[in-house]
Amino acid sequence: MKQPKPWVKSALELGPVILFFAVFMLFRDDTVSVMGRDYGAFVFATLIFVPVLVASTLVLWRLTGKLAPMQIATLVLVLVFGGLSVWLNDPRFFKMKPTIIYLLFAAILAVALVSRRNWLGAVLSEALPMTDAGWRKLTFRMMAMFLALAVANELVWRLMSESSWVWFKTFGLPLLLFVFLMANAGLYREHALEKPQEEPQDGE
Structure with a gap:
């Protein structure tokens, strides 16, 4: 398609x-x-x-x-x-939604680590080819990040104003995700898989 x-x-x-x-x-x-x-x-x-x-x-x-x-x-x-x-007619349920999502993702990644399954690599390996060791490290870091985001969301919606939560949800969380991905650039390079070299054509 x-x-x-x-x-x-x-x-x-x-x-x-x-x-x-x-x-x-x-x-x-x-x-x-x-x-x-x-x-x-x-x-x-x-x-x-x-x-x-x-x-x-x-x-x-x-x-x-x-x-x-x-x-x-x-x-x-x-x-x-x-x-x-x-x-x-209660905004609290929608404010709790990111917390549930992040805890769910953290739990899935924790199960992947315990069972030694490379579920993250199965989803992202085409865009980000890495060794198994690299995927394990990234899985652990992403699990920790999702737990931290869940805690952050709870603190913001419970302790700050509604407008603050909307700004945080719309711009803060995506920014934190972007910073996390950029901060792991060294891991991507360290564990990147080498691309197989193409066979030379006859006559070259």
Whole structure:
């Protein structure tokens, strides 16, 4: 199946998050009435975000023919916790969603380490070919990172303002993930697999 252009894929993945941020910032000082029920800005933004994420994920699936396990898990948890926040008109459930996601990923990586399974490599080996030792180190580091992000999310949403959490979720968490990936550049180089040299053609 033909792969979508990179900008289309990025728009489908990041668009719902940016929309959530924009809707929250636009209505953060208001109460919005939907079908006779009043919502604060956060829950109203969640009400918009959930169906948009479902639609963008379905479009991405249609274009690529597949979804990553992380995308499926994220979609399910968004439906569950986002739906609870809207249904109960309580933003706490949606704020807890990143914590659950990060703990789930940390648990999966912990099982991979204990069982000596290279699940991370099975997903990323084409983009990042490394030795088994390299994948074990990266698996442990990513497990620790997800645990740290889960703790950070809990601290921010419980101790700081709603606006602070929205900024943290929209920009802080992606930035921390980017810094983590860049910080492991040395590991990628140290454990990179050498590309097999091509056989010389006859007559060369």
